[in-house]
Amino acid sequence: MTGLKSTSPAGAARLPIGQIILLAALTATLPASTDGLSPALPALAGALGVDPVRMPTAMSAFVIAFALAQLVGGMLADALGRRPVVLAGLFIYAVAGLLGAFAPNFAVLLAARALQGLGAAMAVLLARTVVSDQLPREQAAKALAVIGMLFGMMPIAAPLISGTLVLLGGARAPFFAMAAMGVIVGGISLFRFPETLAPEKRLPLDPRGLMRSLGALVRARSLMVYVASNAFAYSGILLFSAAGAQVVIGHMGFTAAGYAVLLAISTLGFMAGGAVSFRLVHRVGVDRTARIGTLALLAGPLVMIAMTRAFPDHWAALVVPQLLYTFGWGVVQPQTQAGALSTHPERIGQASALLGFFQLAVAGIVVASFARLTDGQSLSLALGMAFCGALAALSAWSLMGRVKD
Numbered sequence: 001m002t003g004l005k006s007t008s009p010a011g012a013a014r015l016p017i018g019q020i021i022l023l024a025a026l027t028a029t030l031p032a033s034t035d036g037l038s039p040a041l042p043a044l045a046g047a048l049g050v051d052p053v054r055m056p057t058a059m060s061a062f063v064i065a066f067a068l069a070q071l072v073g074g075m076l077a078d079a080l081g082r083r084p085v086v087l088a089g090l091f092i093y094a095v096a097g098l099l100g101a102f103a104p105n106f107a108v109l110l111a112a113r114a115l116q117g118l119g120a121a122m123a124v125l126l127a128r129t130v131v132s133d134q135l136p137r138e139q140a141a142k143a144l145a146v147i148g149m150l151f152g153m154m155p156i157a158a159p160l161i162s163g164t165l166v167l168l169g170g171a172r173a174p175f176f177a178m179a180a181m182g183v184i185v186g187g188i189s190l191f192r193f194p195e196t197l198a199p200e201k202r203l204p205l206d207p208r209g210l211m212r213s214l215g216a217l218v219r220a221r222s223l224m225v226y227v228a229s230n231a232f233a234y235s236g237i238l239l240f241s242a243a244g245a246q247v248v249i250g251h252m253g254f255t256a257a258g259y260a261v262l263l264a265i266s267t268l269g270f271m272a273g274g275a276v277s278f279r280l281v282h283r284v285g286v287d288r289t290a291r292i293g294t295l296a297l298l299a300g301p302l303v304m305i306a307m308t309r310a311f312p313d314h315w316a317a318l319v320v321p322q323l324l325y326t327f328g329w330g331v332v333q334p335q336t337q338a339g340a341l342s343t344h345p346e347r348i349g350q351a352s353a354l355l356g357f358f359q360l361a362v363a364g365i366v367v368a369s370f371a372r373l374t375d376g377q378s379l380s381l382a383l384g385m386a387f388c389g390a391l392a393a394l395s396a397w398s399l400m401g402r403v404k405d
Helices: 017-027 029-034 038-048 056-080 082-101 106-134 137-151 153-169 173-192 207-218 221-251 256-266 268-310 316-342 345-373 378-398
Strands: none
Touching: 017 029, 017 106, 017 137, 017 173, 029 056, 029 106, 029 153, 029 173, 029 221, 038 056, 038 106, 038 153, 038 173, 038 221, 038 256, 056 082, 056 106, 056 207, 056 221, 056 345, 082 106, 082 173, 106 137, 106 173, 106 316, 106 345, 137 268, 137 316, 153 173, 153 256, 153 268, 207 345, 221 256, 221 268, 221 316, 221 345, 221 378, 256 268, 256 316, 268 316, 268 378, 316 345, 316 378, 345 378
């Protein structure tokens, strides 16, 4: 990749490796902000004098703000171009990390998390939009799978780094790390992030028109099938990250560092799923690959229910089945995203924003509901995961590829 322009014209078979790595780094801001905070939640509760059962709300604040921001981010990216929006988002993300690090109370912490969600949304949204700007449907799915395999290291590394930071620097140390990530990735993006939306293809800023356009996209059943399957599949990932600390640390007695190791192990399946997704889509296509992946999303929680009933206080009852779930997410994620963005190629930015909005909004609601309705036991978490996996599979097998607008 040279300069600020992509070397891959629309319809090219592949993206430059430098661009792939940068897009993976941008996408990694999401797991860095969720998996990277998870081990610190119990310690943060103690530092702020907050009941630990309230701490998953910090996850919900991030993801709901992330979801809402993508709607605005899509409009801004379609009007101003991709580069200025992603650069502004990374600046906001870095500032929010510092605000979280110095938050004097829970209210300020929630505000910092919401601001982080706003900044991270721009990075993740534009990463996948840039891919779809340049590649057709099948090639975009393969590129997203490669990006998924690269940034798949972050869900593994983030909790390990976070657990170590909590051990060495206290509960607030992960926020300093997130701020540093925003500065570093932002500096690289300033020089290397490509502008892939030509000026003649940009749309005027029109909030009312955006709402009408988004309303029309919501009524597009072919798009919403992918959106629904993607959203419920991701909800299980966030639920485990947000509630797992309460179960493993609060009920099983693990330290933050010990839980971080277990959370990292549980995400290993994602990279394997991305590799399978990359190879499988070439043989059977986007829809069938996504359906196959949802079988793992459903099987993982069913195994978890059986194992937590037999061994309610053993870490393996959660971690081993979660490996199967994250494998399914690695298969499903690139396919549902590429499938969704291919339904309306003339409005990729808006479709990407809608995809991200529902992914995080649904996940945030699931996590917040779990925190209020359950006792934080391992079986409760397994049942919540089964709910997410079942709805993802139902969407894929009953509707994907079978509905028309």
